[in-house]
Structures are given as structure tokens and as C-alpha cells.
Amino acid sequence: MKQRNDTGGLSRRRFLAATAATSTALAAPAVLGQARPRVVVVGGGAGGATAARYIAKDSKGAVDVTLVDPSRAYYSCFFSNLYLGGFRDFASIGHTYGALAANHGINVVHDWAVAVDREKRTVGLAGGGSLGYDRLVLSPGIDFRPGSVPGWDLAQQNRMPHAYKAGSQTQLLKAQVAAMRQGGVYCMVAPPNPFRCPPGPYERISMVAHALKQSNPKAKILIVDPKAKFSKQGLFEDGWQRHYPGMVERVGPDFGGDKVEVRPASMEVVVDGEATKVDVCNVIPAQQAGRIAAIAGVTDKSGWAPVVPHTMQSRADANIHVLGDASLQGDMPKSGFSANSQAKVCAMAVRGALTGSKVFPARFSNTCWSLIGTDDGVKVGAAYKATDAKIAKTSGFISKTGEDAELRKATYKESIGWYAAISADMFG
Amino acid sequence: MATPRPRIKLPRKIAAGDPFTVKTRITHPMHTGLRHDGKGRIVPRRIVNRFSVRFEGEEAFSVDLHPAVSADPYFQFTMAVPGPGLLEFRWEDDDGSVYGLRRRIAVE
Numbered sequence: 459m460k461q462r463n464d465t466g467g468l469s470r471r472r473f474l475a476a477t478a479a480t481s482t483a484l485a486a487p488a489v490l491g492q493a494r495p496r497v498v499v500v501g502g503g504a505g506g507a508t509a510a511r512y513i514a515k516d517s518k519g520a521v522d523v524t525l526v527d528p529s530r531a532y533y534s535c536f537f538s539n540l541y542l543g544g545f546r547d548f549a550s551i552g553h554t555y556g557a558l559a560a561n562h563g564i565n566v567v568h569d570w571a572v573a574v575d576r577e578k579r580t581v582g583l584a585g586g587g588s589l590g591y592d593r594l595v596l597s598p599g600i601d602f603r604p605g606s607v608p609g610w611d612l613a614q615q616n617r618m619p620h621a622y623k624a625g626s627q628t629q630l631l632k633a634q635v636a637a638m639r640q641g642g643v644y645c646m647v648a649p650p651n652p653f654r655c656p657p658g659p660y661e662r663i664s665m666v667a668h669a670l671k672q673s674n675p676k677a678k679i680l681i682v683d684p685k686a687k688f689s690k691q692g693l694f695e696d697g698w699q700r701h702y703p704g705m706v707e708r709v710g711p712d713f714g715g716d717k718v719e720v721r722p723a724s725m726e727v728v729v730d731g732e733a734t735k736v737d738v739c740n741v742i743p744a745q746q747a748g749r750i751a752a753i754a755g756v757t758d759k760s761g762w763a764p765v766v767p768h769t770m771q772s773r774a775d776a777n778i779h780v781l782g783d784a785s786l787q788g789d790m791p792k793s794g795f796s797a798n799s800q801a802k803v804c805a806m807a808v809r810g811a812l813t814g815s816k817v818f819p820a821r822f823s824n825t826c827w828s829l830i831g832t833d834d835g836v837k838v839g840a841a842y843k844a845t846d847a848k849i850a851k852t853s854g855f856i857s858k859t860g861e862d863a864e865l866r867k868a869t870y871k872e873s874i875g876w877y878a879a880i881s882a883d884m885f886g
Numbered sequence: 887m888a889t890p891r892p893r894i895k896l897p898r899k900i901a902a903g904d905p906f907t908v909k910t911r912i913t914h915p916m917h918t919g920l921r922h923d924g925k926g927r928i929v930p931r932r933i934v935n936r937f938s939v940r941f942e943g944e945e946a947f948s949v950d951l952h953p954a955v956s957a958d959p960y961f962q963f964t965m966a967v968p969g970p971g972l973l974e975f976r977w978e979d980d981d982g983s984v985y986g987l988r989r990r991i992a993v994e
Contacts, residue, residue: 709893
């Protein structure tokens with residue numbers, strides 16, 4: 459790993475500058491003889507990878523970009539439900555950072571960012587290194603709120619997986635569903651608002667139901683939900699009736715869904731004091747911004763990081779931008795599409811500040827597709843603009859119940875095209 | 887069909903003579919007998935046709951259900967009890983099945 463020294467000595471930049479005259483092959487032509495501004499991006503998901511790539515690509519080497527993410531392989535949360543349903547294989551949702559390094563000159567550092575010094579403008583790494591920045595982009599996604607589901611903590615995630623950060627957890631959940639006894643119960647403890655991917659838990663129910671319908675048709679699905687309503691509710695409930703009649707029961711707050719605890723040792727879920735034995739228990743706890751955002755001091759009491767909508771700059775520190783799920787921005791849902799959209803606005807603002815490139819008014823968009831059954835895709839989406847107060851929705855759309863099969867199939871196909879496109883947009 | 891699962895929700899604290907809200911729901915497809923399945927065959931009628939609640943053996947609330955009541959019928963009503971006792975809930979299915987739940991009520 460590369461380490462930078464801001465306090466003196468022969469830094470890499472100074473070394474490059476000093477040797478540029480005799481060794482042109484080493485230096486970026488646009489910035490001969492001057493230090494390149496430095497951007498550090500923490501988090502290599504839909505927000506961070508996109509921001510790193512766009513800043514590096516569009517500045518044509520004028521900005522020195524470092525991307526910090528502990529994972530050598532990224533598994534997208536989006537489409538991980540399709541893997542649970544058997545519509546994608548696991549490898550198809552995995553990506554690596556090689557092209558960002560090779561094609562865009564991004565310094566990819568596989569380490570945990572564990573400290574931010576806003577005075578000195580450095581990011582500390584778990585491995586001991588330190589990275590200096592002119593602009594810091596935080597896109598750390600989510601972490602779970604400790605204690606939000608009594609009885610559950612990270613030590614129980616093997617017995618009761620969350621599978622809400624994709625990877626081994628997703629594989630574990632799929633294996634547990636496959637190994638369920640005939641006629642067993644799959645329980646999901648759904649999260650309270652706000653959380654990553656609002657339709658995500660309910661698409662997961664659809665995909666688990668799809669898998670169980672084939673391998674274990676007498677199995678039942680129980681959703682314990684603290685929320686009175688959820689995203690695309692009418693579309694999901696209609697779909698469950700059509701594809702999986704009698705399989706799915708949802709217990710909302712009117713029947714105690716907001717008063718839940720779990721007992722991992724006995725595989726029990728206790729709803730409003732009444733214990734039920736289940737066979738698989740998928741606990742999706744309450745969420746907050748990824749921890750580095752709180753360490754950097756850019757989160758507020760809500761646990762999320764307020765941002766200036768025009769640039770995605772933190773309201774606490776103009777040298778820090780916060781993207782995606784971790785940000786508190788207004789009307790956009792926490793989704794990969796949103797993070798990707800916000801990353802482009804952020805990249806434009808960062809380049810404008812560091813290289814003087816033109817900055818256009820911020821525009822955002824989002825679409826969340828969900829698959830309910832084979833070729834039965836639905837979507838919800840909107841366009842947004844930046845106001846001083848928040849990212850504000852300007853127009854939206856949502857699928858309707860009763861759409862014909864052709865339209866639903868076309869919607870599903872559209873989502874596959876989007877997945878290929880956003881993957882290329884993030885990873886090059 | 888999956889076995890219907892009844893649920894009820896009562897307040898944690900009930901005082902003698904004070905009205906309180908009871909919520910009930912049972913998972914049930916409520917087949918009207920008019921719909922067709924994917925192969926064009928009529929899905930036979932099968933509904934919960936009666937729901938009743940007794941307190942200490944005396945009927946406190948009842949309702950007859952008919953086709954066109956939607957799936958997973960939900961009822962919310964208000965009642966009061968003079969003192970502690972047994973509350974019994976009963977759902978009667980077209981196929982002869984009866985689904986029941988009981989709650990012993992302790993008053994303050």
C-alpha cells in the first residue's frame with residue numbers, strides 16, 4: 459500500500475514533479491511541475507466506485523484518485539435477491555476493481571478507513587497507513603444499529619443471517635432456504651424506515667417464495683414488520699396472491715410487528731410476547747450510515763450524514779462529500795441507482811472545485827426494479843433536482859397492478875440491461 | 887391450501903367497564919366460487935362464513951361473512967368487560983373447519 463507524507467520529505471508527488479523533466483513517461487502531461495489535487499474515496503460500491511471512476515476519467519489524470527475498500531471482490535446488494543430466487547448465479551453479481559486501476563489510474567487500496575483528521579485532511583487506515591486528501595468522498599453504505607432487534611447481534615449472523623450486505627451472508631441465506639425442512643417457516647424481521655433499498659425485503663420475500671414453491675411448496679413465509687406500509691406494497695401483495703397463494707403472511711404493527719425479539723439458540727421469534735418457532739430467520743436490523751461517517755463527525759442525531767444537495771458536500775465539512783445510503787439528502791430512496799446518480803453530481807462538483815471544470819445544475823434520477831416471479835418485473839422511479847433544503851422529487855412513476863405479462867417481462871428485461879449498465883459505469 | 891392462521895391483538899392493560907379495541911385477522915384465501923384458476927377451471931367457493939367472539943360463554947360480537955369479502959379478513963371492534971374472564975374467538979370455514987383462539991383477560 460502506498461503511503462503519503464504530508465509533513466515534508468520526498469513525497470511521491472514531489473518525486474514525480476522532480477523527475478518529470480527527465481522522465482516524461484512517468485508524469486501526467488497536464489500537470490507537469492505541479493502537485494495534482496488528491497481525492498480519497500472511501501467505499502467501493504455504487505456511490506464510491508462511480509465517483510472515483512468519473513473523477514479520474516473526466517479529469518483525464520489531472521486529479522489523483524485513491525479508492526479505499528476492504529473487499530477485493532464486490533458483490534452487489536442489487537440483484538442479490540435474484541440469486542436467492544435462482545435467477546442469477548453468484549459470480550454474476552461479483553465485480554473486481556482491476557479495471558479502475560488499470561484503465562483509469564485509480565489507486566485502489568484494500569484496507570479499512572478507520573480515522574479521519576479533518577484538520578490535517580488525512581484518512582487513517584486499519585493497516586496503519588494514512589492518506590492525505592484535498593477532497594474526501596465517503597460512500598460507506600450502511601451499518602446496523604446495535605440493539606434494534608433484541609436478541610440479535612453480529613455474533614448471531616450465522617444463525618440468523620441479515621444478508622443485507624451482499625456476499626457470504628447471501629450465500630448462507632440461500633443455503634439455509636435450500637436446507638429448510640418440508641413445510642418449514644421462513645421468517646423475515648423487516649427493518650424500520652429509513653433503510654437501504656426500500657423494496658428490497660419484499661423482493662426478497664418474492665424470490666424466497668419462488669425458490670420454496672419449487673423445492674418446498676408447503677413452506678410458509680412470515681414477515682414481521684414494524685412498518686404500517688412498505689414500498690410497492692400493492693404490487694407485491696397482488697403478486698404474492700397470484701404466484702404464491704397462502705404462502706406469505708405479514709404481521710404489521712397492528713398485530714405487534716413493531717414489538718419483536720429473537721432467540722437464536724432456540725430459533726424463536728417473539729412477536730408482542732408470543733413466541734413462534736421458525737426454521738430460517740432473516741433478521742434485517744435498523745440501519746445507520748456506515749461507521750466511518752460517524753467517525754468523521756459528519757452524521758447527525760439521525761445516524762445519517764446531512765449533505766448539500768447541489769454538490770453532495772457534507773453540511774459539517776465542505777471538504778467532505780457523502781454519497782448514497784449514508785447520506786441524508788431528502789427525497790431519494792437509498793438505492794444503488796441513487797448512489798450512482800449522486801456520485802456523478804459529486805464527481806462534477808469535485809472536479810469543478812479542484813480543476814475549475816464547468817459545473818452544471820444538479821439533476822438526479824432513480825429507478826428501483828423488483829422481480830416478483832418469473833418474468834414478472836415491476837418498477838418505481840423518479841427524477842429529482844437539488845434545492846437548498848433537500849434533493850426534491852420532481853416527477854415519478856410506478857408499475858400498476860393488472861399490467862399484462864408482456865409489459866412485466868419487458869420491465870424485467872429493462873432491469874437486466876440496467877444491471878449491466880451500472881456495473882460498467884461503476885467498474886469500467 | 888395453507889392452514890389459516892388467526893391472530894388477535896388486545897391492549898396490554900384493560901380496566902373493568904372501560905371500552906378497549908380488539909383487532910383480529912385470519913389468513914384465508916376467501917375463494918368466492920366465481921374465479922377461475924390458471925387452467926380455466928372454477929375455483930370452488932371456500933370462505934370463512936362466520937366470526938364470533940364470546941366473553942365467559944356469552945356472545946359479545948359476531949358477523950356473518952359472504953363472498954366478496956377480501957382475503958385475510960380483518961375485524962376491529964370495541965368492547966368492554968365487567969371483570970376478568972375468558973375471551974374466545976371463533977372463525978368458521980365453509981369446509982367445516984373451526985379456528986379458535988382464547989385469551990384470559992385480567993382487569994385492573
